[in-house]
Amino acid sequence: MLLGDGTAHWLPVEGDTDGDGLADEEEAYFGFDHEDPDENLDGVPDGRFVATYLAGRIAELPEGPLPDETYVTHHPAYGFYNCVTCGILINMGFLTISDPVAGTSVDVSYYNQHFLEHGSFSTDRGDVYPRQDPCALADILDYASGTEPPVAAEPGIRLWNAPNPVPAATGTTIVLALPHEAGPIEVAIFDATGRQVRELYTGPSRTGALHLGWDGRDAGGEALPGGVYLCRVQCGSLTLTRKLLLAE
Numbered sequence: 001m002l003l004g005d006g007t008a009h010w011l012p013v014e015g016d017t018d019g020d021g022l023a024d025e026e027e028a029y030f031g032f033d034h035e036d037p038d039e040n041l042d043g044v045p046d047g048r049f050v051a052t053y054l055a056g057r058i059a060e061l062p063e064g065p066l067p068d069e070t071y072v073t074h075h076p077a078y079g080f081y082n083c084v085t086c087g088i089l090i091n092m093g094f095l096t097i098s099d100p101v102a103g104t105s106v107d108v109s110y111y112n113q114h115f116l117e118h119g120s121f122s123t124d125r126g127d128v129y130p131r132q133d134p135c136a137l138a139d140i141l142d143y144a145s146g147t148e149p150p151v152a153a154e155p156g157i158r159l160w161n162a163p164n165p166v167p168a169a170t171g172t173t174i175v176l177a178l179p180h181e182a183g184p185i186e187v188a189i190f191d192a193t194g195r196q197v198r199e200l201y202t203g204p205s206r207t208g209a210l211h212l213g214w215d216g217r218d219a220g221g222e223a224l225p226g227g228v229y230l231c232r233v234q235c236g237s238l239t240l241t242r243k244l245l246l247a248e
Helices: 024-030 046-060 110-117 134-140
Strands: 071-075 080-082 089-091 094-099 104-109 158-162 172-178 184-191 196-204 208-214 227-235 238-246
Touching: 024 046, 024 134, 046 110, 046 134, 089 110, 094 110, 094 134, 104 110, 104 134, 158 227, 158 238, 172 184, 172 227, 172 238, 184 208, 196 208
Parallel strands: none
Antiparallel strands: 071 094, 080 089, 094 104, 158 172, 172 208, 184 196, 184 227, 227 238
């Protein structure tokens, strides 16, 4: 268990249709398909991908307090618990993640942090250390803008958006990052049936990030119904897609 792949720390989650470690409503927050446990086909369930990524973000945070960037403060205790699953000794204290700009904070026990590092938002001591809220943790750590999203692409090419789910009132920003010019590109929005509903960009590519806005409307300016949409990028022989969940 200590030297294995961490699966011993995974625990079943109520309301998790595809068994990837995220409840269906949490998958909606991240823009994942609740019936697809591994959207980027890398062999890692989506919930584990998110949990281990966020654990890494926590480890990289500077210690505070700081006036204008997210920071962490530690609150160790005098007592220790042994992880029931692997036996490792864990301090009974906690850490606090604070965003001074937004005025928000999230507490994470060291026990929960241990399970996050192994890919689980739940712990084997649920009565003492209940499940960490993935959405609250992702929000304060700015997951949407900081992570390389779980989409398959050739090295250096990334497609993501924030926020996702897409608020109907404010829309979302779609970002396409290219390491080099790759010829003409087309960026469009398609509905769940594969019908194109909006063209966002047609033109030359350029090195760096291309930022495009989508307000949840079709080509005629009409508001689209809530549901799943796809942002598709055609760049030569390369096709990238990003799943968008448009809120009602």
